[in-house]
Amino acid sequence: MSAPTHLDLFSGAGLFSAGLVQAGFEPVLAVELGAEAVASYRRNVSRCAVHGSVADFRGAPKVDVVIAGPPCQGFSTLGRRDPTDVRNALGLLILPWVRAADPSLVVIENVPPFLRSPQWRELAAGLRELGYADVVTWELDALDFGVPQRRRRAFTVASRLGPVAQPAPTTATPRTASSALFAPGLDKADPMHVWPTPKGIAADRIALIPPLGDKRDLLRGHPHLCPPSWSKIADQATDVWGRIDPDKPSNTVRCNFQNPSKGRYLHPTENRTLSLREGARLQGVPDSWCFEGKPLPAARQIGNGVPIPMAHAVGESLRAALAGMGVTALAA
Structure with missing residues (x-):
């Protein structure tokens, strides 16, 4: 048939x-x-x-x-x-x-x-x-x-x-983010389990953001790491430079989810953004899938x-x- x-x-x-x-x-x-x-x-x-x-x-x-x-x-x-x-x-x-x-x-x-x-x-x-x-x-x-x-x-x-x-x-x-991010099967050899290595001020910021935290924690405790614009919009865009809450569903996965300045895309416990594989899991994509292209177009596809x-x-x-x-x- x-x-x-x-x-x-x-x-x-x-x-x-x-x-x-x-x-x-x-x-x-x-x-x-x-x-x-x-x-x-x-x-x-x-x-x-x-x-x-x-x-x-x-x-x-x-x-x-x-x-x-x-x-x-x-x-x-x-x-x-x-x-x-x-x-x-x-x-x-x-x-x-x-x-x-x-x-x-x-x-x-x-x-x-x-x-x-x-x-x-x-x-x-x-x-x-x-x-x-x-x-x-x-x-x-x-x-x-x-x-x-x-x-x-x-x-x-x-x-x-x-x-x-x-x-x-x-x-x-509703399923929680942890059901995808901490589910078994993530493999260091997986070409999709990759993320941008934070450097310089980005690495300094990420290391200081506590669980469930975001840019407001930096504004309160480490203002020297914050641009002046953050103080002007302190109560706006509060998810940027934010860690995902593992006990709730994640925010919408956008095409730039590997950029912490674009939303709450920091790993709940590790000092990095989501990997391509983790972003794909949050979209319900099987681990058998691989997206073609470099990380930026792959993230956009996801x-x-x-x-x-x-x-x-x-x-x-x-x-x-x-x-x-x-x-x-x-x-x-």
């Missing part, structure tokens, strides 16, 4: 696709502009990934589902939220692919503020013009699906099959992805909707 098929646009390294594969889908084409991410997709998910821009529409195979994760930087509350960011309109490039692929379902993942943008309204109108009468939105948190991380994401679901059930949480008790357990839950809802309408012969 054949599996339902999907096309992945702005695929990144393939974390969203990997969740659908776990739910029984087969990827037939993935399109991604980042060469390292394409190599990672081919290594860990499927050889179907191609290096290119979604803007360069070249036709598309017929599939059951189209998924897409257009850039979110212009909408994210963790960034500048620049309404003039040229990347904000990239989601509209999905429409020619949807027209050609003629899927029963379309799923677009982004940050929640995307749903309140004029670009989302234009995209939703375009999907309705293509015959998707049901265009609904879900706002899901990764920690409800067994991911040891607080990460809210928005999913726009366009359907020709009627309403698609929103995934129900798969766990009542932080930009949809946590795999969350993607799996979304895939299960899509698969159930397809099965309910008898659209395709699903794999057992």
Whole structure:
């Protein structure tokens, strides 16, 4: 029996696709502009990934589902939220692919503020013009699906099959960061278990930050290590130069999670940032995966992805909707 098929646009390294594969889908084409991410997709998910821009529409195979994760930087509350960011309109490039692929379902993942943008309204109108009468939105948190991380994401679901059930949480008790960071299996020989070696003032700062601490501890006890700007914004950005609380889910893993100035990304007990492997674990990525490229692009691939357990839950809802309408012969 054949599996339902999907096309992945702005695929990144393939974390969203990997969740659908776990739910029984087969990827037939993935399109991604980042060469390292394409190599990672081919290594860990499927050889179907191609290096290119979604803007360069070249036709598309017929599939059951189209998924897409257009850039979110212009909408994210963790960034500048620049309404003039040229990347904000990239989601509209999905429409020619949807027209050609003629899927029963379309799923677009982004940050929640995307749903309140004029670009989302234009995209939703375009999907309705293509015959998707049901265009609904879900706002899901990764920690409800067994991911040891607080990460809210928005999913726009366009359907020709009627309403698609929103995934129900798969766990009542959120996993803690320690379940990923201190789980067995971390190996010094693992090429992904690497982090930038702190030097100079960065090393001095990290060594003085206590468990659960952050830049405020440095301001109080070691002001000579703090730039003047920290005093001016003492009550803002309090997670920077912060240690992860091992007894709670981590903060959102961003693409620069190996930079302590960008958030609470210091190891709970060791004087370093997270390793690439630890960041991947917080995204629900199996230890069997390796991301291609140098550490910076590898970290970007990890932080930009949809946590795999969350993607799996979304895939299960899509698969159930397809099965309910008898659209395709699903794999057992």
